[in-house]
Amino acid sequence: MRSKKYENLNLLIYVFPALFVYIAFKMFPAASGLFYSMTNWNGINKTYNFIGLTNFIDLVSDSYFWQSVVFTCKYVAVMLVIANITALGIAVAIESLPRFKGLYRTVYYMPNMISMVIGGYMWRFIFHKVLYYMADNWGWSFLDQSWVGDTRYAFISIIIVAAWGAVGYLMIIYLAALQGVPAALKEASSLDGANAWQSFWNVTFPSILPALSICLFWTLNSAFQVFDVVYSLTGGGPGRATQSVAMNIYEEAFKGNIRYGYATAKSTVLFIIILIITAVQLRVMRKRGDE
């Protein structure tokens, strides 16, 4: 029997490369971020002072930051509902077809392959040129809006584009779950006289709950960090109306005033928000798993 000490040493040798990149580029930055958030480090000066919770106190009265938090929460809430309902609807519709399943799936997944920076710029063309053309020449006057310039429409256009990018991914997960629903169960329910609607809510829906959790979790996590689509579509505008938290942090740190310490304090708040949501999510999932 080899000793535990030898086993642990042996383990460390094999884990070392992974551990090294992981600590250097993830764990250490995460830990030192907590420290920097309590300093007045500006990224240029070699020296900085420990200032305790001053950054966090300043943060309380930073209206731009809270504006970005409110925008992000609104964005997350709308994406959770719209992207998931659309994706589930599409998945159910595709699954019910006798033919062309593969073709539809291929088309819907395509936007997910492309970076949202590219997608956002393509849509910018639609919002800047194409919709106006349709409004003027086809008489579709409801399209004649200031899509990217008006606060309300800028939000709608961001959702249109973000959903465009996310639905395909969610659809794939829902499709995989739907294919796992035992056919015998569905047959049994239709023999018992359930119509399609009843059979969906009583048989299919309960069996795809794990996939629903995964999708909600993924949407929450990615939507809270939204950056690419806002950056390329509205640039946070008009004014700062569509600035997300990630953009606010980016601007604080890398554009203009370079207050690294203060920006890390913002990142810490973002991390805590995501951590709380994840903890709640995991608890809910575990409860459901127990039942």
Place this chain on the structure above:
Amino acid sequence: MKTGKRTYLIIINTFLILAGIYTLFPLLLALSNSFKTNGELLGNVVSLPKQLHFENYIRTLEKMNYLSTLGNTVFTAGISVFIMVLFSGVAGWKLCRTKTKLSNFLYSMFVFSMLIPFSSIMIPLYKVILGFRIENSLLGLSFVYSGLGVSMALFLYHGFVKGIPLELEEAASIDGCRPLQIFFLIVFPLLRPITATICITNILWVWNDFLLPLIVLSDNKKYTLLLSTNTLFGQYSSDWTAILSALILAALPVIVFYAVFQKHIIKGIADGAVKG
């Protein structure tokens, strides 16, 4: 009953086709307008081009340094994923096969850190990158990506190794195989399905990641496709034919990748999401 079924199919297909139009709309309009002259584009954005003007593409190929930025992107995505697979494969296997408190602790640490969002570590990470002096190095960037992605890959490998019978490894060990030989000759080939999933999801992640290169790369010789497209967008704010051809060029490699590996990609995405 028969007619009911038919109406149902018509409704469902109409819905799906409308959703398909919404999906393809920006791609097709970008493609068709990228072949027009600026005057033609301003005249009618929805018509097909009267003539294919490849000049736009020639102009943007040069302006974006297309081949070199494409090469940079391929290099970064390839090396990142190579390092990630190598490091996390060995580590995930060893962590799964060692049953000590330390291995439990390390594994939980890796798994827990999957929750840390990138935007909350990007500033201190930037400082670390400056500290290593790799701010304009694509190889350095690849190591950063592998550090960010290694915990997820390790988690997937760890779960997969559990399903491989230990007897195989014991037999090989009795035959005189060294541990690393056991891993690369016996275990790694059996991990192929999960390796494919890890490669696909991570290649796409690194390829389409924008924020990290935006922060780290300042030398335009090191730019990735997304960065050079972004710069070009800033330079030609209203020259839409140039912009659209650049967008098509930037999207082209992933579209080709998708066309070739479609089945694997969709399967990989579904597996990666469900297991992760």
